[in-house]
Amino acid sequence: MTDATVEASNLSKSFGDKQVLQDMSFGVSPGDVIGVLGKNGAGKTTLLELMLGFTPPSAGAVRVFGHDSYSLPGDIKVRVGFVPQQDELLDQLTVGDQLRVIASFYPHWDSALIDRLCGEWGVNVHARIKSMSVGERQKLSILLAFGHKPELLILDEPVASLDPIARRQFLEQLLTISADGERSIVFSSHIVSDIERLANRIWILKEGRLDWQGDLDSLKESIVRLHIRSTAPELPAFKIPGVLNLRRDGAFATAVVRDWTPEAQETLEKNASVQIEVETLGLEEIFVELHR
Amino acid sequence: MFILNPQSGVPIYRQILEQVRRMVASGQLPPGTALPSVRDLALRHTINPMTISRAYSILETEGLLERHRGRPMTVASQARNHSQLPKRLQQIGPLVEQTVVAAKQLHLSEAELLKDIRREWEQNDD
Amino acid sequence: MKAVARLVWSYFTGTPVLRACTIGGLVLMIVDFYILMTQPHSGEKLWLAVMGLSFFFIGSALMPVMFGRLARSHAIGVLPGGRLKLLISMFVTILVVAIPVGALAPASFISGNSSVPEIMKDPRARDYVLQLTGITFTWVVLFASWMYLAMWFLTSQRNMAGLFKGLLVITLVIFAPAREVRDLTVTLSWNLQQIAVLWTVFGAGFLLWPRFKVARARRNRGLSNSLGRALAGKTMGREFDVLLGTSNPWLLTAALLLPLILATRFVGEFPAVWLFFLTIFSVVTGALSGQAGERSRALWLRGDWSRASLFAAVERSIWRQNFHVLGALMLFNIGIGVYAHFSATLLMTGVPLLVLGTLLSTYLGLMITRGLRWLEILSGIGVMLLLMFLAVFVAREDVELVTVFSLEFGLAGIAIALRFIARRRWTQIDWMMCRPDRALTARGA
Numbered sequence: 001m002t003d004a005t006v007e008a009s010n011l012s013k014s015f016g017d018k019q020v021l022q023d024m025s026f027g028v029s030p031g032d033v034i035g036v037l038g039k040n041g042a043g044k045t046t047l048l049e050l051m052l053g054f055t056p057p058s059a060g061a062v063r064v065f066g067h068d069s070y071s072l073p074g075d076i077k078v079r080v081g082f083v084p085q086q087d088e089l090l091d092q093l094t095v096g097d098q099l100r101v102i103a104s105f106y107p108h109w110d111s112a113l114i115d116r117l118c119g120e121w122g123v124n125v126h127a128r129i130k131s132m133s134v135g136e137r138q139k140l141s142i143l144l145a146f147g148h149k150p151e152l153l154i155l156d157e158p159v160a161s162l163d164p165i166a167r168r169q170f171l172e173q174l175l176t177i178s179a180d181g182e183r184s185i186v187f188s189s190h191i192v193s194d195i196e197r198l199a200n201r202i203w204i205l206k207e208g209r210l211d212w213q214g215d216l217d218s219l220k221e222s223i224v225r226l227h228i229r230s231t232a233p234e235l236p237a238f239k240i241p242g243v244l245n246l247r248r249d250g251a252f253a254t255a256v257v258r259d260w261t262p263e264a265q266e267t268l269e270k271n272a273s274v275q276i277e278v279e280t281l282g283l284e285e286i287f288v289e290l291h292r
Numbered sequence: 293m294f295i296l297n298p299q300s301g302v303p304i305y306r307q308i309l310e311q312v313r314r315m316v317a318s319g320q321l322p323p324g325t326a327l328p329s330v331r332d333l334a335l336r337h338t339i340n341p342m343t344i345s346r347a348y349s350i351l352e353t354e355g356l357l358e359r360h361r362g363r364p365m366t367v368a369s370q371a372r373n374h375s376q377l378p379k380r381l382q383q384i385g386p387l388v389e390q391t392v393v394a395a396k397q398l399h400l401s402e403a404e405l406l407k408d409i410r411r412e413w414e415q416n417d418d
Numbered sequence: 419m420k421a422v423a424r425l426v427w428s429y430f431t432g433t434p435v436l437r438a439c440t441i442g443g444l445v446l447m448i449v450d451f452y453i454l455m456t457q458p459h460s461g462e463k464l465w466l467a468v469m470g471l472s473f474f475f476i477g478s479a480l481m482p483v484m485f486g487r488l489a490r491s492h493a494i495g496v497l498p499g500g501r502l503k504l505l506i507s508m509f510v511t512i513l514v515v516a517i518p519v520g521a522l523a524p525a526s527f528i529s530g531n532s533s534v535p536e537i538m539k540d541p542r543a544r545d546y547v548l549q550l551t552g553i554t555f556t557w558v559v560l561f562a563s564w565m566y567l568a569m570w571f572l573t574s575q576r577n578m579a580g581l582f583k584g585l586l587v588i589t590l591v592i593f594a595p596a597r598e599v600r601d602l603t604v605t606l607s608w609n610l611q612q613i614a615v616l617w618t619v620f621g622a623g624f625l626l627w628p629r630f631k632v633a634r635a636r637r638n639r640g641l642s643n644s645l646g647r648a649l650a651g652k653t654m655g656r657e658f659d660v661l662l663g664t665s666n667p668w669l670l671t672a673a674l675l676l677p678l679i680l681a682t683r684f685v686g687e688f689p690a691v692w693l694f695f696l697t698i699f700s701v702v703t704g705a706l707s708g709q710a711g712e713r714s715r716a717l718w719l720r721g722d723w724s725r726a727s728l729f730a731a732v733e734r735s736i737w738r739q740n741f742h743v744l745g746a747l748m749l750f751n752i753g754i755g756v757y758a759h760f761s762a763t764l765l766m767t768g769v770p771l772l773v774l775g776t777l778l779s780t781y782l783g784l785m786i787t788r789g790l791r792w793l794e795i796l797s798g799i800g801v802m803l804l805l806m807f808l809a810v811f812v813a814r815e816d817v818e819l820v821t822v823f824s825l826e827f828g829l830a831g832i833a834i835a836l837r838f839i840a841r842r843r844w845t846q847i848d849w850m851m852c853r854p855d856r857a858l859t860a861r862g863a
Contacts, residue, residue: 015851033340046850052719055850074722086853088716090660104657105720171338179331179341196298200342217303217343224301277393280301 005030005152005184006051010060013046020046022208023060028152031181033174035195035216036188037287038205044188045085047205048156051186052082064152078106081150083158087141091130095123095140099147106148114147121169134161142170146177153177155187159194167191171198192284202283204290211290216283223286224260227277228253240268245292256281256289293328296337304339308347310383316356316367317380323369327357425488425507426514432480435792440477446470447518454525467522474515475562476799481511482570489624501625509617512562520555524548549606556609563616564591572705585699589677661716663709664735667742670706674699675746703743704779704798707736708786715849729844733784740776747772767812767822774829775805781836787847801836804829 006028013021020043028034038044049055051062053069062069065076072080089098095118103109118125121139129137138161145153153174159167171194178185189195195202195216202219204212212219226240230251240246241264245256257264265276281289294311296304315321330348334341348365351357358368395405431437447470454467485508494500524547538544564587572584659665678699710732717723723731748769755765782798808829812822 031342033342049850054715054718055848056846071724072719077719077722080719082719093660101657101660102720168338172335175334175338175341179334181342193299197337197339200340217305217346220301220303282299282301284299285301 003030004028005032006062006064006186008051008060008062011050011057011062012059013043013050013055014058020208021050024210025060026203026210026213028184028186030151030184031178032184032186032201033178033199034184034186034201034203035199036186036203036205037192037195037283038188039291042205043208044205045156048082048154048186048188049084052080052154078108078148079151081145081148081153083141083145083153083155085156085160087137089129089137089140092128094126094128095132096125098129098140099125099144102144103147108149109147110149111147113149114143117143117146117173121166135163135166138162139166139170146173149177151183153183153185153187155185157188157190159189159191167194174198192282192287196283204287206290219286220280220283222260223256223258223281223289225279225281225285225289226253226255226257226260227279228255229275229277231273231275244289256292258290294333294337296339298337298339304343305347305350308344309350312347312351312356313383317383321367323367325367326364327366329364422503422507422510425504426510429478429481429484429507429511430514432484435795436477436480438477439473443470443472443474443477444518447474447522451518451522451525454522454529467518467526471515471518471522474518476795478511478515479569481508482566485566486570495628501628505621505624508566512559512566515562516555516558519558520551523554524551552606553604553609556606556613557604560609560613560616561591563613563620564588567620585673585677585702586680589680658717658721658731659735659738662713662732662735663706664739667739670702670739671743671746674702674743675750678747678750699747702779703736703740703776704783706739707780707783710736710784711787711847711849712852714847715852718849725845725847726841729784729841732844736780736784740780744772744776763817763819764813767817767819767826770826771805771809771812774808774826774833777833778802778805778829778836781833781840784840785836785843786852787840787843788851789853797836801832804832 004027006026008027009025011021011024012019024047036044036047046055050057051064051069053064053072056070064072065079067073067076090101093101099114103111103114117123121143123136123139123143127136129140132140138158142155142158145155159170162170174185174187175198177183185198187195187198199216201214202212202216203210223244232251240255240257242257242259243255244258245254247254260278265278268274269276294308296307298304300307312321312327321327327348328336330341330344333339333344348357352359352365355368357365359365391405430440447467450467450470485504488494488504489501494504497503527547527550568584568587568591570584571587656665714728714732717728717732721728721731751768751772752765754760755768760768778801782794782801785797786794808822808825811817811825
């Protein structure tokens with residue numbers, strides 16, 4: 001239990017009378033790559049910033065490497081990296097200066113890595129931040145969190161402004177980082193295809209609660225669309241466990257269900273004398289269905 | 293070597309499983325062939341290496357792959373034989389089901405379908 | 419035109435706090451107007467209106483910030499006539515703020531001297547009242563235009579250049595329009611001319627700015643880059659200060675001194691005004707320390723500090739900068755005092771004022787740990803008013819040293835209390851609430 005990188009129990013957060021997060025419990029283990037999905041306003045940023053102690057929880061607790069987030073000690077902070085949604089770059093500095101300033105706070109900074117990535121990602125070290133485009137700023141923000149080789153990397157919509165090539169380069173770098181299986185990454189994104197490539201676990205945030213928390217593979221196997229056909233002219237009445245969305249049309253029906261198992265299929269086919277064809281869904285489709 | 297689609301409803305590890313099983317059964321991957329390392333595959337397709345190593349582990353348990361210290365995984369020498377008939381039939385199961393369902397929807401009879409299959413079998417012998 | 423109306427409405431009702439100010443101010447002014455019109459010789463009640471106007475003005479305080487954000491947003495360039503509508507909305511807001519004053523001036527005159535029916539009968543009186551209304555109204559438009567412009571520079575640019583421009587504008591305001599009122603050289607036509615020139619220049623500049631930016635982008639960036647680096651100051655060894663924004667005290671000092679020199683050149687003869695001025699400038703430190711909360715967000719994960727020890731480090735950094743500014747201001751104060759033959763008493767009581775101003779505003783700024791809310795705004799305004807009152811009081815001929823020093827000690831006590839509050843609040847600082855856009859995004863601006 002204490003090996004967990006991050007642990008949260010019954011975490012809640014409200015701003016004034018507005019409840020943003022309710023009763024969340026989750027964990028991050030070393031080697032996890034967690035994709036956080038949620039509609040705008042579902043509380044993703046609040047969750048990520050809570051995890052790092054930028055704001056106190058209203059109830060419950062969250063611990064990083066065994067320490068309470070709100071009062072993280074220095075030796076834990078150097079093991080953590082964060083890319084916020086709104087960048088914290090200083091307009092008057094050049095890229096090089098900004099990197100140097102941030103690097104000075106860390107005893108171990110891999111300048112060789114950063115230099116190489118600046119070259120590969122096309123970040124001009126001599127450019128003034130004021131004159132950079134949104135995409136370039138985002139790349140720099142990401143680099144600022146890589147340099148000290150954190151064990152826990154938290155990214156809040158890190159690629160919102162990057163073009164597909166830049167995104168691909170970023171994903172490749174994240175893969176390299178997580179390759180040793182000891183580092184954990186938690187990132188929120190709207191770009192579901194990126195999450196599908198990279199994440200092994202998914203958190204789906206809906207209205208302040210963790211609607212789904214588990215392996216991406218299990219998610220895809222568990223939420224499916226059923227195409228139901230009756231041998232009789234009219235589809236008999238039946239009940240499907242865990243149904244999210246059901247549409248009937250004469251002798252046919254389509255249902256999206258969660259927690260699907262092959263046994264459930266057998267049972268249903270026998271009890272309701274129907275034939276079921278299972279269609280698996282991609283992550284984006286699953287997300288949409290969960291929010292219908 | 294593999295055609296992987298991260299956006300598919302089929303989890304990536306399962307895609308790898310199916311493809312390896314099929315290729316071993318068909319002889320496309322003869323025993324002793326080295327498979328790409330987890331890391332290479334992950335970087336080439338830009339996917340999480342854990343899903344790849346999960347697939348490789350399952351295949352190793354099934355006896356299709358062999359692990360070697362310090363070297364990439366290879367197709368097991370007994371792989372072809374280990375792939376018993378029921379297992380190989382299971383591979384083709386979904387396709388058979390789809391074909392039967394489609395035929396029934398088109399009101400084809402069993403005999404007509406089998407005739408078609410036989411013709412296809414003979415044509416494909418080269 | 420509907421867009422303009424909606425914009426103006428949102429300027430006045432941006433957040434619940436400001437909405438309350440707007441409504442409160444309006445009510446006070448209407449009440450006072452009614453009193454003035456119906457009760458003769460009630461000119462002393464004008465203070466109600468002044469308070470009302472102040473609140474009303476505060477109620478629209480969000481306007482320069484919103485204006486700045488909208489002006490820089492992508493949407494405004496895309497919407498048809500976006501920039502023009504934005505410009506018009508600012509002008510309309512100023513007109514709206516000026517109307518109450520324009521109505522109150524003749525009202526107070528009438529109340530003090532006669533009544534409405536009498537005025538209407540006498541053509542000369544009627545003319546006079548009309549002229550008074552016109553002059554007051556146009557003067558307020560002019561003054562408000564300058565003040566909003568200054569606020570825009572100060573709030574939306576958030577760096578030295580903006581600070582500098584804002585202070586320069588404030589200097590000019592005290593120089594031209596305020597001085598005219600003092601010297602009673604205000605005329606209607608001169609006011610209108612100034613308004614015309616100011617708005618033409620500003621309007622043209624604002625509307626043509628996008629094209630100017632494009633042209634500038636094409637020019638050689640070399641010079642601007644090296645200038646920028648020079649202005650950013652030495653970063654090595656002072657990284658904490660760089661992130662906090664306190665790394666270049668010399669630039670801040672220069673930004674303060676230049677407008678001060680200008681002001682002294684034009685209004686140096688009156689100790690009261692001059693001290694008043696000096697106090698205002700020492701308040702600038704408050705603007706900078708007010709940003710410390712927000713900017714320290716970048717420091718949280720980057721050092722072995724708890725919130726409490728971060729406060730100590732931030733406080734140290736701010737004071738390192740303050741010392742430079744204070745030092746320069748004090749030297750300036752003494753230099754001008756000697757040159758203008760201020761009395762020794764004045765110098766002795768004036769220097770502590772500078773220190774007090776810096777102390778108070780620094781800790782007022784450091785109290786902002788959850789965004790700007792009622793407590794921070796009210797205490798800020800209250801303390802600043804006290805300080806300004808003291809500045810004027812100190813410059814009086816007949817002042818007693820004992821009184822002055824006890825008042826100054828009192829204010830010092832308040833400063834210490836503010837520090838205590840700020841330090842305690844920092845142990846609970848919530849960086850998610852410190853975001854500058856929080857108030858604005860709440861309204862969907």
